[in-house]
């Protein structure tokens with residue numbers, strides 16, 4: 683071993699300034715990455731919680747305090763790769779989002795839905811729709827997830843698949859006895875037994891029922907119901923063939939093809955960017 687290595691100077695790491703007590707007391711240290719002694723970036727990095735996650739919660743009162751932190755020279759806002767997340771490839775494909783970004787619960791739910799659809803012998807379009815029907819919840823936003831989800835995949839799938847994903851959100855609330863679909867037990871837990879969906883969801887359901895692709899969307903809701911079995915293992919690779927035929931993967935990578943929804947994929951790659 684060379685002399686140069688054994689006589690390296692001690693780390694020049696300087697601890698960042700003390701965080702304001704108010705931020706600590708509010709539990710906002712969750713949004714702060716303290717510097718590591720990794721010679722890459724020894725500054726503290728703050729994640730500004732997105733409006734959709736904080737409006738209506740106590741955290742929204744601390745936006746100003748978090749902004750003020752960026753004035754310290756040892757502190758910046760998170761931009762680019764968050765070291766807490768696995769690195770994404772330069773040209774990510776759908777599988778990368780499943781494996782490197784989606785939570786295990788969301789990934790399992792989507793894979794099991796697609797698996798049941800395949801076992802039921804359904805059309806590949808339905809299997810594809812089931813595979814990504816809750817992609818918005820998995821990687822972006824939960825509220826209005828059917829609509830977000832349809833847009834996220836819109837440029838890459840058949841129009842019928844995107845339509846079915848959009849409408850499944852409304853159809854979930856309404857039984858269809860002709861195909862044995864009843865109101866989900868889980869929704870009684872989630873929303874309480876007295877919950878009734880808002881008027882716009884009722885109108886969406888009525889219109890969807892009269893549409894020629896109604897059954898494609900209804901089949902998502904049917905396969906959705908049985909998709910929470912923790913003992914069933916499903917692998918993304920089991921669906922490589924379906925994805926290959928039904929999802930137009932852009933050669934530049936999802937997020938970099940200049941499509942009208944590329945920014946949604948980039949937001950899933952770098953979900954913690956300040957801007």
Ligand SMILES: [Fe+2]
Pocket residue numbers: 815816827850851
């Ligand atoms: Fe859903």
Ligand SMILES: [Fe+2]
Pocket residue numbers: 791815816906
């Ligand atoms: Fe679902």
